[in-house]
Amino acid sequence: MALLTNMSDRVSAMTGGNVQTTIVQKRDTLVYIVGAANSYWTIPGLPGAAANPTTVTAPTRATLGAIAFTNPTGGRQKWLVRVALGAMINSAMGTIYDRLLHIGGLSGTVTTAQTVGGALTRYTNGVGNLAYFEIYTDIGSSSVTATLSYTNDLNNAATATIRVGGTDIQNRSHIAPFPLNAGEKGVKAVTSVTLSSSTGTAGDFGITVGHPLMTLTYGFQGFSEERGSAATSTINSLGGDVEILSDACLAMLDQSFSSLGTTEHYFLGMLNMVEK
Amino acid sequence: MAITSLSNFRAALARSTPLYLSKPASPSGTYAASLLTPGKPVAMVTPTTSLARSLSTAGSLPIPGGALNGLRLLQATISTVAPGVVVLCDLLNYQGGLVANSVSVQTTNLPTAALTRSTNGAGVLVAVEIFASIGSGTTYTSTYVNQDGATKTSKSSQLFSTAGGVKLMSFADGDTGARSVTNFTIATSTGTAGNMGILLFKPLVVLAATAWGGLTQQDAISGGLQLETIPSDACLFLLQSGGRRGTAISFNMAEDV
Numbered sequence: 001m002a003l004l005t006n007m008s009d010r011v012s013a014m015t016g017g018n019v020q021t022t023i024v025q026k027r028d029t030l031v032y033i034v035g036a037a038n039s040y041w042t043i044p045g046l047p048g049a050a051a052n053p054t055t056v057t058a059p060t061r062a063t064l065g066a067i068a069f070t071n072p073t074g075g076r077q078k079w080l081v082r083v084a085l086g087a088m089i090n091s092a093m094g095t096i097y098d099r100l101l102h103i104g105g106l107s108g109t110v111t112t113a114q115t116v117g118g119a120l121t122r123y124t125n126g127v128g129n130l131a132y133f134e135i136y137t138d139i140g141s142s143s144v145t146a147t148l149s150y151t152n153d154l155n156n157a158a159t160a161t162i163r164v165g166g167t168d169i170q171n172r173s174h175i176a177p178f179p180l181n182a183g184e185k186g187v188k189a190v191t192s193v194t195l196s197s198s199t200g201t202a203g204d205f206g207i208t209v210g211h212p213l214m215t216l217t218y219g220f221q222g223f224s225e226e227r228g229s230a231a232t233s234t235i236n237s238l239g240g241d242v243e244i245l246s247d248a249c250l251a252m253l254d255q256s257f258s259s260l261g262t263t264e265h266y267f268l269g270m271l272n273m274v275e276k
Numbered sequence: 277m278a279i280t281s282l283s284n285f286r287a288a289l290a291r292s293t294p295l296y297l298s299k300p301a302s303p304s305g306t307y308a309a310s311l312l313t314p315g316k317p318v319a320m321v322t323p324t325t326s327l328a329r330s331l332s333t334a335g336s337l338p339i340p341g342g343a344l345n346g347l348r349l350l351q352a353t354i355s356t357v358a359p360g361v362v363v364l365c366d367l368l369n370y371q372g373g374l375v376a377n378s379v380s381v382q383t384t385n386l387p388t389a390a391l392t393r394s395t396n397g398a399g400v401l402v403a404v405e406i407f408a409s410i411g412s413g414t415t416y417t418s419t420y421v422n423q424d425g426a427t428k429t430s431k432s433s434q435l436f437s438t439a440g441g442v443k444l445m446s447f448a449d450g451d452t453g454a455r456s457v458t459n460f461t462i463a464t465s466t467g468t469a470g471n472m473g474i475l476l477f478k479p480l481v482v483l484a485a486t487a488w489g490g491l492t493q494q495d496a497i498s499g500g501l502q503l504e505t506i507p508s509d510a511c512l513f514l515l516q517s518g519g520r521r522g523t524a525i526s527f528n529m530a531e532d533v
Contacts, residue, residue: 008281014503015279015348021504023399023479025444027434044431046401048449064450082502084482086361086517268307268363268444270482272502 009276010081018076018275022068024085024252027266031171037255038265039134039175039208041065041099052136053104053206056118059249066099067250069273076275078244083216085269087254093217094254096271097210098122098245100129101190104206108139108165108199113149113192116207122245123211126153126188132208133164133193134175140165140200148207149191152184157191165199175208175253210251213242244273279348279503289350289495292530297337297514299523306441309405309475310514310523311335311367313440322407323473326371326388329511336367337512339529347506351495351528354485360517362483362525366510368393368400369456372473376410376435376466386474387421387458393507394478397423397455402445403475403515404460406436411468413437418474419458422451432463435472442475442515479515480504485523 013019026045030038041050042065050065061069072078083096100122106114123129133146143166152158160178162168169176180186193207244250250271279285299315311320320335331339339347354362368391373384394400402420418430431446447454457474481504485492494501506512506529516523 006282008283011282011285011503012280019502021399021502023401025401027444027446044446044449046447046452048447048451068452084361084484086363086482086484268361268479268482270479 013079013274013276016274018072020069020273022271022273023269024067024271025268027264028173029262029264030173031262032256032260032265033167034257034259036169036174036176037253038173039251039253040173041134041251042136043173052204053102055105056101056103056116058101058118058121059099060247061249062247063249065251067252067271069244069250071246072275078246079274079276080214080242080244080271081274082272083214083269085216085267087265087267092254092256093215094252095212096214096250096252097212099208099210099249099251101209102134102206104136104204106193106205106207107202108195108205109202111195111197113194115192116190120188120209122248123186124188126151126186129186129188129209129211130177130180131160131187131190132175132177132210133162133169133205134208135169135172135203135205137204138172138201139170139203139205140198141170142166142198142200143168144199145196147194147196148178149194150187151189151191152181153186153188154184155188158184164195170199213244285350285503288348288530289528292350292528294526294528295337295339297523297525297527299514303436303438303440306436306443307515307517308440309442310516311370312407320370322471323370323372324385326369326385328369328389328392329367330392331509331511333367333511339506339508339510339512347508347529347531349481349501349504349506349527349529351493352483352501353526354483354492354494355524356485360485362485362523363515364480364483364527365477365513365515366393366480366507367475367477367513368511369476370473372407372471374404374460374472374474375469376414376462376472377469379462379465382460386460388456388474388476391455391476393510395455397421397453400453400455400476400478402430402454402457403442403477404433404435404445404472405442405475406439406470406472408471409438409468410435410470410472411437411466414462414464414466416460416462418445418460421455421458422447423453423455425455427458435462477515480506480510
């Protein structure tokens with residue numbers, strides 16, 4: 001599966017005629033708190049803002065909100081080889097992931113099990129997949145436990161919990177992964193999510209299953225709108241070549257390690273892909 | 277011919293010509309374009325009528341001419357006093373004469389002239405640059421022709437307030453670029469006319485300048501670049517953040533041979 005068997009292979013792939021460059025650009029005023037990531041799925045820019053999910057679906061590259069790319073042809077595979085990004089927030093980590101499944105329309109006041117369901121169409125064995133709690137409209141300020149019931153990569157039923165509401169994630173675009181249990185490598189299916197008590201406001205939240213592909217860190221700069229910049233390439237030993245599966249729904253989230261509060265965030269970046 | 281091996285890359289680097297860009301301060305709190313600031317290359321003339329721009333436009337980074345086989349960006353050495361992001365762009369169209377003291381639909385020097393590169397508009401971004409202060413920041417919408425030839429209205433987009441600031445226009449959802457901009461309407465008058473204009477440009481490479489007051493060197497081997505193709509008649513400029521205390525960059529480009 002290794003794309004780049006040596007440096008010449010890599011150089012050749014960069015100039016071989018099947019190179020793709022995609023611009024990403026997002027801007028919105030969001031709430032940044034320590035410990036919560038922000039999802040850019042419904043944020044305006046390039047790509048455009050996705051609609052809040054309702055019923056469970058498996059999004060693809062054709063879904064509004066997905067980062068644009070073309071499927072490889074001629075028996076080749078698509079590889080993400082570089083991401084470069086300038087961001088307003090600093091001391092943060094960005095993640096490019098394949099958005100495999102999502103549901104929205106769940107309520108922050110319902111304390112019975114809320115069904116998720118659906119079926120993955122990529123990474124179907126579950127390995128490397130994470131389930132996230134994602135908020136589309138602010139939920140309430142009471143801190144509660146969210147319990148996820150899911151099937152792991154070993155085909156066993158399992159549960160995982162995170163805290164939501166209160167000083168934990170509660171605002172639009174907040175997203176947080178459920179931790180895997182010992183021995184697990186990922187999430188294969190999600191049955192339901194249950195809140196321990198009401199957060200006080202129904203809001204709109206959902207469960208998202210994603211497959212992280214590449215991470216990059218924004219350095220500390222200290223200037224408004226010119227804080228972080230990062231370039232991550234698979235050549236400088238940051239995890240090897242990253243395959244982009246055909247029809248992948250590429251999306252992005254990032255997590256600040258400082259509490260910025262309500263602030264306007266802006267980023268402009270570029271993804272470089274090659275085929276072989 | 278593509279660069280097919282590491283030895284080809286090294287040979288291309290050896291025959292490449294370094295091109296230097298040096299620009300002084302740019303405003304803080306925004307992106308800024310290198311176009312109107314003095315330095316190397318020289319400042320462009322503040323635009324009025326919408327014109328397509330090219331390598332021959334005064335103020336464009338003077339890349340080697342006559343590159344019939346196309347140019348590739350091999351290496352960049354960036355020195356910025358403050359870290360940030362540097363975007364090497366191809367300026368396609370530049371116009372001015374828009375004001376901030378009227379909420380009427382503005383068509384001065386619009387629609388923008390036809391593109392002469394990236395003509396289908398895919399990947400072509402739109403931004404508004406402030407040439408003379410408009411007093412305070414405000415928002416606007418524009419009508420534009422998208423990458424499919426359809427007329428669309430932008431989302432509400434921000435304007436910077438002082439000269440040199442550049443903010444990107446937010447496309448309608450689903451659009452990936454623009455062929456032209458038809459009109460421009462600000463949401464509320466700032467009380468100051470100022471002067472601002474629209475850029476249509478294509479980002480070619482995003483570079484991360486991560487060192488305080490130091491050098492950042494990037495090439496295809498370090499992973500900082502991807503041997504990007506540079507149109508041989510491109511009107512190159514920088515869109516950057518973090519460069520408010522000055523930026524110097526050298527680019528090495530070579531023809532595919």
